[in-house]
Amino acid sequence: MRRDNRGYSLIELIVVIALLGILVGIVTSSLAPLLSARARRAAFSADSLIAKCKVFSMSRTGDVYVRIYRDARGVVGDYYEGANLVETEILGSRGVVIAPDSATVSFNRATGGLKPGSDAEISFSAGARTYTVTIITSTGRHGVTS
Secondary structure (H helix, E strand, O other), X not given: OOOOOOOOOXXXXXXXXXXXXXXXXXXXXXXXXXXXXXXXXXXXXXXXXXXXXXXXXXXXXXXXXXXXXXXXXXXXXXXXXXXXXXXXXXXXXXXXXXXXXXEEEEEOOOOOOEOOXXXXXXXXXXOOEEEEEEEOOOOOOEEEEO
16 A cells, blocks of 8 residues: 655745744845835935035025924925925935924024023934934034934
8 A cells, every 4th residue: 555645744844934033034134224214315415404504594684494304205304494494305205204393493593502491312213223313402513323
């Protein structure tokens, strides 16, 4: 009497599962830099918008400020002169998360420092990385750290 085994052996199944695990690990590790690049790009774009706000607040009369928030389009930066919205810029895609959810940055014309009520830190996250735009309250100096 001859038995006809048409299934897979346990060893074959273990090898296939191990190979699938390795492939998933490779794909996941190759996607992480792509996701963190979005957060990095958003942080540097926000830093650029903040620099523009500081320059114009020092050279123009009236209230100049930047509002950074997240909506259906992604991370958005609005540049205001007085009550007028002058420019809207998409800083990051929908996959980028910011903290706080909405941030306002305004500079004192006389000192160049942050006005009271302005946010001194704005964090941008995507993937495993977080980039933070930090503004020194007394001087208004700002930069991106990871």
